[in-house]
Amino acid sequence: MLFQLLADSFFATAILLCALMYLDYALRVYGQKLYVARGRQFVEMESYELNPMWREIVEKQLYWHPRALYLFAPMVTIGFAIGPILLLQAIWSMQRRHAKLQAAEEASTQAPSNRDARPNWTNDQGA
Numbered sequence: 001m002l003f004q005l006l007a008d009s010f011f012a013t014a015i016l017l018c019a020l021m022y023l024d025y026a027l028r029v030y031g032q033k034l035y036v037a038r039g040r041q042f043v044e045m046e047s048y049e050l051n052p053m054w055r056e057i058v059e060k061q062l063y064w065h066p067r068a069l070y071l072f073a074p075m076v077t078i079g080f081a082i083g084p085i086l087l088l089q090a091i092w093s094m095q096r097r098h099a100k101l102q103a104a105e106e107a108s109t110q111a112p113s114n115r116d117a118r119p120n121w122t123n124d125q126g127a
Contacts (some may be wrong), residue, residue, distance in 0.1 A: 008090040010050060018072050025054075025068050032058045 006013045028049060035048040049058040070099050 005090075008093060009087040011090075012082070012087075019074055022068070026063055028054065028058050029061055029063055033061055038062075 006016065032048045035045075041050075047055050049055045057067055061087065
């Protein structure tokens with residue numbers, strides 16, 4: 001169900017991707033806070049963050065930083081600009097699928113079937 005929604009809707013995919021990207025960033029900052037609070041007792045590292053692009057920001061322990069927002073903002077903007085159009089397209093395609101399934105179900109119920117016929121277990125050969 002979720003995979004089908006993500007495959008059909010760019011809007012849902014963009015929102016999920018932005019949420020996961022921010023979650024990754026927030027978990028980096030949270031990990032830095034834990035490292036400063038307790039981790040330094042056990043492991044000594046130059047820096048908790050390995051990515052040099054994010055090292056300075058993560059060491060400041062800011063959950064909302066302009067660089068993080070600059071990276072996430074274009075994806076959110078694209079998602080909100082193109083998303084409604086693609087969302088309507090996804091709804092339309094789901095309605096078409098539902099109509100096809102409903103038509104197939106009606107056709108199968110209207111077609112004569114031998115499922116309801118009783119088997120003839122008697123021996124009618126004139127014994």
